Amino acid sequence: MSTFRPALLTDHYELTMVSAALRDGTADRQCVFEVFSRRLPNGRRYGVVAGTGRLIEMIRDFRFSEAEVDFLRRTAVVDEAAAAWLADYRFTGDIEGYAEGELFFPGSPILTVSGGFAECVVLETLILSVLNHDCAVAAAAARMVTAARGRALIEMGSRRAHEEAAVAAARAAYLAGFRFTSNLAAGERYGIPTAGTAAHAFTLLHDDERTAFASQVATLGRDTTLLVDTYDISQGIRNAIEVAGPQLRAVRIDSGDLAVIAQQSRQLLDSLGATETKIIVSGDLDEYAIAALAAEPVDMYGAGTSVVTGSGAPTASLVYKLVEVTGRPVVKRSEHKATIGGRKVAVRRHKPTGTAVEEIVVTQGVPDQRPHDRLLQRTYVADGEPVDLPSLDESREHLRQCLISIPWEGLKLSAGDPAIPVTVVPGG
Template sequence: MNSDIALYTDHYELTMLSAALRDGTADRQCVFEVFGRRLPLGRRYGVVAGTGRIIEQLRDFTFTPEIVEWLRDRQVVDDRTADWLRRYRFSGDIDGYAEGELYFPNSPILTVSGTFAECVVLETFVLSVLNHDCAIASAAARMVTAARGRPLIEMGSRRTHEEAAVAAARSAYLAGFASTSNLAAGRRYGIPTAGTAAHAFTLLHDDERAAFASQVATFSKDTTLLVDTYDISQGIRNAVAVAGPDLGAIRIDSGDLSMLAQQSRDLLDELGATETRIVVSGDLDEYAIASLAAEPVDAYGAGTAVVVGSGAPTAGLVYKLVEVDGKPVVKRSENKATVGGRKTAVRRHKPTGTATEEIIVPQGSPEPRPHDRPLQRPYVRGGEIVPDLPTLEDSRELLRHNLISIPWEGLKLSQGEPTIPVVCQPASTKESG
């Protein structure tokens, strides 16, 4: 348990809490929704990720006596608020899109309802998790599409904050990556881990053959040998000389990967290593991966671009109060597309299963149509986590299915509009009556 979770919180959440406890509004029943006003520039869909991490940490989101004392000493909160924080446990409801669901502008990804007090303190933590994890999963999903079925290894841990790296590995796996280099992610989430050697291992040894021989002796000829520390052709010759033609794979981490993949394939074949796979890495993003589609590449290692969201390092999601005591509220200065009230969301499909639009209805439900699919599911009821939540594998499978269900243009890497429109409709009179 991380006892700091409740302090993953902006100072102003607690000042608002203090004032609301004092004036009696803290107990008003509220609904907060998480959504994005727009997708990152040029993106056509977002991928929901992180909800599982929120739920699994929710039971630890409590203010320990030490934390409360610190908040009181620093005069962040007054005595009344300190008492309230000591007793805090979220007792409301959380609903939301499943991880692996696609989202678009204004999709109500997460809905948190309860008293103002108990919901407002969750804002920063909830947004941190979703803004990070959705950004990574959304970028990673594009790389998976670009890889056209070839496996991807996530190896970006060193390019991002050490804990963010663990969450990034989880999001990338959810998005369809085959494995990660990150051992903490392997242990925490059961994600397959992968890795063999860096250039340092070759430099450590007296020569390249000595390094390769050591690696093969330890991990068998099925290992992956990194062949670009010195001369790549010589590296491949050394690799096959040491491991034999049944060598598992070579990895190339620099240079013009397109040309090198072809040359390496030819050389491996010439040396009889026709089954030896070629793994390429080195600043690969979705565009670089797509450009290698025709080359004899067997697997991709992607690092920096995954963990920084490939140009969109944050998802830009917000956590907005939309309902107080059953009445919709909205910030007047916002653009008119913003609508108050708790939303219900469904995705509408053609009979063939292709998604056509997302319907969101404030304070009610849409008139049911065949091939509609509800997008929200319960996560927490009265403070209790509902049983049988989807696993990471379930989410991975859901995303795979979702990416098949959207119109094919939506999978293009080029800039464009959101793949399907999100339409805000009034409630069906029958339902909202």
């Protein structure tokens, strides 16, 4: 459950639209809004749906308290009629969308919100805030997981993000395949495994490195990770093995030319008899740095800033657009920002081998399904009531399977076309 009331996590103009629609009688017109992206960030070949589980919980709790309504009335954001409407607000419509962990492409209708105009429009900012952030983090994290080639990753970006964004980012990174997070709130809220041992400050606190290592091992045992680059890395490794013995679980290196240092460290550890001691590297790693270390003796990566900032694409560029009013398709014709009217239904088309080849999006109708097609949308909310949601681990597995299904070219880190094309066709 969300830890705060989300009602005022919105933009001023959402509520002025509510006021005007209530006054002119259009507030209850049945509408369909869709969330989609017109384009992927530069260099990306797919997007990842993330944050939907968080969002549905927030919509469930989306209410305006007496104090909030009083604030809106007192500051003249809304008139008296709108204030009364907000005091009784509860979303009663329907929400459908792509599963969390699903891949998306330009034009994919990843979320569909239907109901009265006012009750749907007031959710716009919240929906985009959650999905733009979490989808961006998940896409970046998924690329890092691919680059790691099966090696474990730990998300450690809490100190590079807003405190609540850090928790959401940890969740999105775990969904994308990271094994651990350093963020304890994410561990408590979502059951994500947490990990961490010590920073350079702990070593500097003590009179020398060996004393710091001895203290850590005395407290945590040999099944710990010693940070060996506070002073001299080679001497740090010698000190670590001298203190903990060759049974030490891991050493972490947070600076320097990691490719060269990883090789040298592996050789030194092996020469000291610590052949099973793992090497963990961190320090401003992104998917490209991780890919560059693929041939090096690295066992785990720690990634922080690049994860929580979407690795250069901090938003998924999702928009929330009205596409249907009282069953009639509506179209925005702005240059470079045009929309396609009508409620969409989407399927992913596959070869018999399971490889995805195309996404078909049908307007105002149902796709002509073929063998090996998979419908992409599921129900999240029906008549205002949330429907049972998959667990985070189930969504994590769903994404893993989706990444297996796209052509191998779609996993490349180099710029290129989307992994599969999206074809929009008119329905019957």
